Amino acid sequence: MSDRRLDRRLQTLYACIEALFQAGSEQELLQCICDTLVADGEFLLAWIGYGENDPGKAVRPVAQAGHGRDFLEGATFSWGGEERGQAPAGAAIRTGKACWVDDIRTDPSFSPWRTAALAHGYASCMAVPLIAGAVDLHGTLNLYSAERHAFEQSAIAHFAGLATCLTRAVVALRGHLADDLTSGVTALRASEERRRAQEALHQAQTELAHVTRVMTLGELAASIAHEINQPLAAIIADANACLHWLDAARPPLDVVRETLVAIANDSDRAAEVISRIRAFLSRSSVPHGPCDPAEVIRGVLPLVHPELRRHGIILEMSLAADLPTVMGDRIQLQQVLLNLLMNAAEAMREVLPERRRLVVRSTVEHRDDGPWAVVAVEDAGVGFGNNGDARLFDAFYTTKPGGLGMGLSISRSIIDAHAGRLWATTNPGHGATFHVALPGMR
Amino acid sequence: MIAGLRDFEGGRISQRELHALHRSAIQDTIERFEATGSPVITDGEQAKHSFATYAIYGLETLAPDGVPISFADGHIRILPRVTAGPFRYKTPADVYLDIARPYAHVPLKQAVSSASALSLLYPQDGIRDYSRQQYLQAVVVELEGEIRRCLHKGAHVVQMDFTEARLSIRLDPTRRLLESFVDLNNLVLERFSVDERQRIGVHTCPGADRHSTHSAEVDYAELLPSLFELRAMNFYVQLASEPDRERVLKLIRTHAKDGQRIFVGVIDPLDPRVETPEDVSERVLQAAQYIPVDRLGTTDDCGFAPFSDDTSRTRETAFAKIRARVAGTALASRRLGLD
Ligand SMILES: Nc1ncnc2c1ncn2[C@@H]1O[C@H](COP(=O)(O)OP(=O)(O)OP(=O)(O)O)[C@@H](O)[C@H]1O
Ligand SMILES: [Mg+2]
Numbered sequence: 001m002s003d004r005r006l007d008r009r010l011q012t013l014y015a016c017i018e019a020l021f022q023a024g025s026e027q028e029l030l031q032c033i034c035d036t037l038v039a040d041g042e043f044l045l046a047w048i049g050y051g052e053n054d055p056g057k058a059v060r061p062v063a064q065a066g067h068g069r070d071f072l073e074g075a076t077f078s079w080g081g082e083e084r085g086q087a088p089a090g091a092a093i094r095t096g097k098a099c100w101v102d103d104i105r106t107d108p109s110f111s112p113w114r115t116a117a118l119a120h121g122y123a124s125c126m127a128v129p130l131i132a133g134a135v136d137l138h139g140t141l142n143l144y145s146a147e148r149h150a151f152e153q154s155a156i157a158h159f160a161g162l163a164t165c166l167t168r169a170v171v172a173l174r175g176h177l178a179d180d181l182t183s184g185v186t187a188l189r190a191s192e193e194r195r196r197a198q199e200a201l202h203q204a205q206t207e208l209a210h211v212t213r214v215m216t217l218g219e220l221a222a223s224i225a226h227e228i229n230q231p232l233a234a235i236i237a238d239a240n241a242c243l244h245w246l247d248a249a250r251p252p253l254d255v256v257r258e259t260l261v262a263i264a265n266d267s268d269r270a271a272e273v274i275s276r277i278r279a280f281l282s283r284s285s286v287p288h289g290p291c292d293p294a295e296v297i298r299g300v301l302p303l304v305h306p307e308l309r310r311h312g313i314i315l316e317m318s319l320a321a322d323l324p325t326v327m328g329d330r331i332q333l334q335q336v337l338l339n340l341l342m343n344a345a346e347a348m349r350e351v352l353p354e355r356r357r358l359v360v361r362s363t364v365e366h367r368d369d370g371p372w373a374v375v376a377v378e379d380a381g382v383g384f385g386n387n388g389d390a391r392l393f394d395a396f397y398t399t400k401p402g403g404l405g406m407g408l409s410i411s412r413s414i415i416d417a418h419a420g421r422l423w424a425t426t427n428p429g430h431g432a433t434f435h436v437a438l439p440g441m442r
Numbered sequence: 443m444i445a446g447l448r449d450f451e452g453g454r455i456s457q458r459e460l461h462a463l464h465r466s467a468i469q470d471t472i473e474r475f476e477a478t479g480s481p482v483i484t485d486g487e488q489a490k491h492s493f494a495t496y497a498i499y500g501l502e503t504l505a506p507d508g509v510p511i512s513f514a515d516g517h518i519r520i521l522p523r524v525t526a527g528p529f530r531y532k533t534p535a536d537v538y539l540d541i542a543r544p545y546a547h548v549p550l551k552q553a554v555s556s557a558s559a560l561s562l563l564y565p566q567d568g569i570r571d572y573s574r575q576q577y578l579q580a581v582v583v584e585l586e587g588e589i590r591r592c593l594h595k596g597a598h599v600v601q602m603d604f605t606e607a608r609l610s611i612r613l614d615p616t617r618r619l620l621e622s623f624v625d626l627n628n629l630v631l632e633r634f635s636v637d638e639r640q641r642i643g644v645h646t647c648p649g650a651d652r653h654s655t656h657s658a659e660v661d662y663a664e665l666l667p668s669l670f671e672l673r674a675m676n677f678y679v680q681l682a683s684e685p686d687r688e689r690v691l692k693l694i695r696t697h698a699k700d701g702q703r704i705f706v707g708v709i710d711p712l713d714p715r716v717e718t719p720e721d722v723s724e725r726v727l728q729a730a731q732y733i734p735v736d737r738l739g740t741t742d743d744c745g746f747a748p749f750s751d752d753t754s755r756t757r758e759t760a761f762a763k764i765r766a767r768v769a770g771t772a773l774a775s776r777r778l779g780l781d
Contacts, residue, residue: 182619
C-alpha cells in the first residue's frame, strides 16, 4: 500500500476516533462514521445496517453516506442463508466474520445486486461485523469502492478493528441512554410524589379547617342563638300586634304596614345570620376565585357581633376604599378573620370595660409585585408579651383553659396557601395587633 | 391504505383524501372483524402510522433521526426525535375511536402507545430549555388525557402497547431501564382509579423469536416479573409463537398479581398457517391449567396492524385467524364447562 494511502487511512481513523468520543447519540455516531469514511474519496459509499428479526431477516440500513442512496433503497439484503443473504452485508452478520467481494462483475454471490451496483460505479465491496468480544450488535459496516480488489487483507483488518471500536462506543451510548432515561424517570417520580404529598397535605388542611370551623361556631352557638332569638321575638310581638289591630272596626292600616315592614326586616336579619352559618359550615374547598376583602370582612360580622356585644366590646371599622381584589377561598379567609376576632375578644375579657375596643383596619400596600390588601385586627387586651411571640402560631399552643391552640396555626396555613402572610405585633399601649397581607389579583 | 399513506407522503393526495381513505378502511375492517364473531374488536389500527409514534405523526417539533430501535416484531425503526418543547399530541387515539365508533356494534378495544415508548423520542444529548423530566411529565399528562377520553367515549378497554420491554433489557442488561419503563408507565396508570384500571390493559410481545438464534434475544423469564408490576388489570401476552408455552404459563402463574386478568395469545399473526379452532382450544385448555379461568381470556399475539412499510400480511388470512380464535375459544369454554 502506498504511503499516501496509509496516511489517508490514518487521518480517517483519527477522525473516526474523535467521533467515537464526541457523538451524543447512537444515530449521530453511526452517521458521523459513514460521513467520515467517504470524506476522503477512497470509497464511494459507506453504510451501516442492522439485522432485523423479522421472518425475512432483512439487513436494514440505519446510516449511510456517499454516492448511491438510491442503490440502498432498491437493494434488499438479508442475513438469512438463502440467495439474498450471500452479499457481504448479510453474510458478515450471519458468520460474525468480515466478508468481501473483490470483483462485483464476476462474483456469483453478488449477482442479485450486480446490475444496480455496476450502474453506480461500484467495483468491489466489503462488510465487517459490529462485534466486540461477547457483544454483537447484529449489524455490519459496509464499504463500496470504485476499484476492483480494493480490500486487501490489511484493509479488512483495519476496518474490522474500527468496527470493534464502534461497537464498544454504541454499547456505551446505549448505556448512557438507559442512565439518562432512568434518571429522568426517577426525577419525575420524585416530583410526582411531592405533588401528591402536597395534595394530601392540602386535603388534610382543608378538612382540619372545616373541623375547626365547626368547633368555633359551636363556641359561638349560644350568642348566635341569642342573636337570632331577638328578631324572632320581635317578629312574634309585631305579628300579634298586627292581628290585634286588624280586629278593630277601622284598622290603622298605616301602622299595620309599618309593622309588617319591620317584620320583613327582622326576618331578613335572621335569615342572613343563618345563611352565613350555613356557608361557613360548608365542607367543600372551593377553587380559589376573586374575593373582595371588604366583602370577606362584612361576611363574618353577623357571626361575631353577638359575641362582642355580650362582652361589651365596641367594634370599630376603618376600610380603605381601593382594596385590591384577591384570589382565594372566601370561606377560609372569613375563618381566619373570625379566629383573629375571637382571640381579640378573648384577650379583652379580663380588662377594664372601657378598654374593650377592637379595630378592624384595612389598607393597601404597594409592593414591587403590585398592590397587597392588608387587614389588621387590633385589640387592647392582655397582649402576649415578647416570650409568647415565637410560639403563638404553633399548633396546640394555648394559654386558655378551654383553648385548643389551633386557631392561629390553621389561620397561618390558610394564609400561606393563599401566598399571603400572617403575623402579630405588640401594640405600643395595650394589646396586640394581628396582620393579614394578601397579594392583589394579577 | 398503505398505498394511500405513501401517496400522502409523496404529496399526491390531500389530508382530506387520506382521511376518507382511513374512514373507509376502518369501516371495512370493522365490518369484517365483527363478522368473525369476536366479542371485542379493534379498528385494525389502520390509521396508525407506526405504533410508537402515531399520536405524534406530523408534529413540527420532530426530526426524523432518533434512536434506531429493534421493535418486538423484529423490525428496526429509526424513531423520530423531539427537537423542542412543549410536547403535545397531534392525533391522539381517541380521534381514531371517534371514527371507528359509529361503525361498531360490539365493544371496541382502543390501543394507545406507552409512556415508555414515547420516552425514547427525547434526544440523548438533551434539548435546551426543555429537560427530559419536563418532557416525560408532558408525555404522562398527554397519555392520561388520551386514555381518559377513550374511556369516556366508550372504549371497552384501552390497551397500552408496551413492546419496548425487551428492548430495554438489551439496552441495559442490569434491568434498571426496564424498571424505569415500568415506573414511568405506572405514573400514568396511577392517575386512574382501580375501577378505571379495570378497563386499562397492557400489551406485550416480549417473547423469544423463533426465527432467531441471535444471542441478544431476551427471554420472558427476564421480563415477566417486572411486567406484572405494572398497575394495569389486564395483560395481553404473546404466547402462541412461544417455543415453550408451558414454561411461560408457569412464569405467569408465579408472577401475576391477584386480580390481574391474563389474555393469552392463541393466534400467531406471523405464522402463515391459519390455526384451527382445535389448535386454539388446546392452547386455551393448556393455559387454564395455570391461570384461573375467571382471570383468563384469549387474544391474538400481536395486532394484525399493518405497518406503513409492510404489505406482506394478507387481510384474508388475518380474519380467518381471528375466526379460528373465536371458534376455538368457544370450544374451549364448552370443554371447560363454562357455557
Ligand atoms: N389577640 C391576642 N392577644 C393576646 N394573646 C393572643 C391573642 N391571640 C392569640 N393569643 C395567644 O395565642 C395563643 C394561641 O391562639 P390560638 O388562637 O391559636 O389558640 P387559642 O385561642 O388558645 O385556642 P383556639 O384553638 O380555641 O383558638 C392563645 O392561647 C393566646 O395565648
Ligand atoms: Mg383562638
